[in-house]
Amino acid sequence: MSITNGPMPDDATGLRKTSRLGALLQRSEAARGFTLLSPTLFIMAVGILVPIGILVVMSFWTQVGFGFDTTATTANYQMAAERPIYGALLRRSLWMSGMATMATVILSYPMAYFVAFHVHRNKMMWIVLITLPFWTSYLLRVFAWKVVLGYHGVINSALMNLGLIEAPLEFLLYSQSAVVITLAHAWAAFAILPMYVSLEKIDKSLLEAATDLGDGPIARFLRITLPLSLPGVISASLLIFIPTTGDYITPTLLGGPDGAMIGNLIQKQFGAINNWPMGAALSIILMLSIGAIAVSFMLIANFVRKRIS
């Protein structure tokens, strides 16, 4: 308002101002960097920091009927420590997604290795082919596994037709293993791509040198390829472990009573149980545990890498 109504600013001062700002930007590299980052920083602040702030504040409240008692209390955290369900579900979630992460990385590594070292033409097409199954929705893939593992599903029908089993195997569906299998498949693309990138970057002359110096294929893999591809393995592991720990769709559909994870309980707190502060406290506990595990994993991996390389 004041700009349109007030007197026009003096051209000369306006110019000087911009040039001074410009000079400041020119001089400080950090300032230039932050200016370039500012849109991203803004989205990070609005989209991540503010919600996490709300979550932290809310976790110290208590639910009263439909409203909140906003006096700060650690009652939610005390309850999470005292009642066995929360710790047990958290441990189970970490265990299950740890298993899923290991399975995914171990199964995906050979694929990434193959594409990086043994495919010489049309690499892009191979990558596209590998990621092709992931163009369908996550939910559809989970349902597909329900069909595969189901009571009259693909595996059970096949085994029964072959005469190997009399009655359908019941442990296939609605169990922890069903969740682990599905997670391992659903997240494979996120493991293959980073591992492929770090394998692809390995200088082939190093491998030739190792062969020249007398290393067999296995020693060469263990001493050159594996250590050099560890960054890819680490990022793949974190990329899978972090989101799968809080997953709730897969255990809801495939987990059964014994396969529920902490994500299911958090969702219930915000839904049927209607205790949002408790849900917030559980989310924060989950975030902290994942953070602690991720950091220690990275430290161990770095240590191992230094030792073997």
Place this chain on the structure above:
Amino acid sequence: MDVIDQLGSLKEGKLSRRKFTTSLMAAGIGVMTTPLATRKAGAAAADQGTFFTWGGYDIPELFAPYKEKHGELPNFAVFGGAEEALTKMLGGYVVDVSHPCNSGIPRWIASGLFQPIDTSRLSNWADVMPELYDLKGNIVDGKPYLAPFDWGQTSITYRTDMFEVEGEESWDMLWDERYKGRLGSLASGGDAWWCGAIKAGVPLTEIDTPDAFEKIAAVMRAQRPLIRLYTDDTTTLEQALASGELVAAMTWNSSAALLQADGVPVRFAKPKEGALTWVCGLMIHKDAPNLDLAYDIIDSLLSVESGKFMISDYGYGHSNIKAFDGFDDETLQGLGLSKTPADILAGGHFQIPQSQQWETKMNTLFEEIKSGF
């Protein structure tokens, strides 16, 4: 601007930069405005009312009068349990009409999210059975908040060819050790906890006592290792019953009716302890963006056509007394229904509204039990 001419000059490399930019702009404007044009032509679904309901009610058969009037179906949003729906709306989700049940009425009204119904705007209201809307807490200052729509029972659907009933049908069937790992249950405490109360012999009027909590929790804990699957998705239960993965499950009337229609040998049990009975209905959101359409949605659901479909295909009771006219007593009895719903409602165990604190406490405990604690 002649398109052919432009393409020709482009081929010859003669298209001037200005002309090229002009055609680009024309194309851009064309692309931008296309969605506007189709939006107008299609009488977008955004102009319809939104019905936030249980899965299975989002079907054209229940909205014939609505479709006749507006040419399209309302928009649907689906929930698995009424508690989940209420929390979603408390979180700011605005719909036109939602679908709670009798046990939730006082709490839903207390949430301040709903408006009383002006019954003069419903052409079918005169035929609605009064005992269905004269429910505890429903009528405030002479106006009902809930327009009753469907009523029925929560009981056991079991495979007559696979489940051997010992003596009379009873809730013990869902606690039968012989069928460990072949039994299923609804996951929502709104059904399962109340059925647990019936099984434990706790009168529903005393469900809010520490003693009742203890007794019901013990019963639910005993049942948990026997259950293969807790779910709010009735389709999952029906498929599992159809394939024989489950031999008995806690369901509503519709699961048994749908499976029987498919030729699956199932029966909807009449447990000797009594089944759990409920009435569900429609409430209008206080900020309903399409209030007129909200009344049309309700009127359509209360119509005789919808009622006949509910009775014949889903096996639920309907609130419109005229909907029962086409059915003889024997058919109704087979479905566990009656033209005088008071008989059925009084014969079973009718859910009693509880406080929000009770709901939170019960759901917290039931979740722990379902997870094995």
